[in-house]
Amino acid sequence: MNPEKTINPPSGFSVFILAIVLLIAAVFCLSSGLEVIGFILIPVSVIFLLPGIIVVNPNESKVLTLFGKYVGTVKTDGFFWVNPFTVKKKVSLKAFNLNGQQLKVNDSIGNPIEIAAVIVWQIKDTAAAVFAVENYIQYVNIQSEAAVRHLANSFPYDNLEDETAAITLRGGAEQVSAMLEKELNERLDRAGIEVLEARISHLAYAPEIAHSMLQVQQASAIIAARKLIVEGAVGMVEMALNKLSEKNIVELDEERKAAMVSNLLVVLCGDKAVNPVVNTGTLYH
Structure with missing residues (x-):
């Protein structure tokens, strides 16, 4: 060449x-x-x-x-x-914009996803662009699609199913874009083309599993929220018992402490308003 x-x-x-x-x-x-x-x-x-x-x-x-x-x-x-x-x-030396079409591929753990990328590229070697490939614009389109497919197959969509994943398509946008840009530059160097920027423009689960994965995400969010609420409630109960003991407001035996802890946890962890009940008797009768 x-x-x-x-x-x-x-x-x-x-x-x-x-x-x-x-x-x-x-x-x-x-x-x-x-x-x-x-x-x-x-x-x-x-x-x-x-x-x-x-x-x-x-x-x-x-x-x-x-x-x-x-x-x-x-x-x-x-x-x-x-x-x-x-x-x-x-041969134009201007920067070109490629708005890639949405591709339906499987991520690294087999979930079908939809993905698309926006790529900004420019010719840096006119001789290679004209003589090394038949049609450099078509070459960019095909190689870009191949690079996006390879990227999607290399990482999971998120870490809901793969908690050990260091990089995910949804959470590691900057790292994923940098890897996509690097791979595109390697693929398009033969045609004398330099990729100035590459970004994921569309990322979503495929329609056939979108609803199920949304339920998984919602369940995960609810569990995380409940975990945080319980941790906060236990801390507040511990603080309340310590304050009562330090100021000698009331002496509580183990049974009354257990009842108080139970009542506070119900109040603090419940997702609905609590109606107070006045007890005119005693815990022992």
């Missing part, structure tokens, strides 16, 4: 003016009876001078080949003249 070679051809203004002058001279010669000179000047201007003039816009380039051989790439914007027999292919 030919490495990129940047060239700076001469300005095209002088050649353009020369071509116009030759055309005027050819018309004058034809009208003055000098047909031979006129017929010579016209091909020189039309075939050898004007076809070699190129215009390169900002953030664009022209890849030049002459009889099947790579000549070089013009990356400087402006008005130039090159060999008129070269084939000139325009």
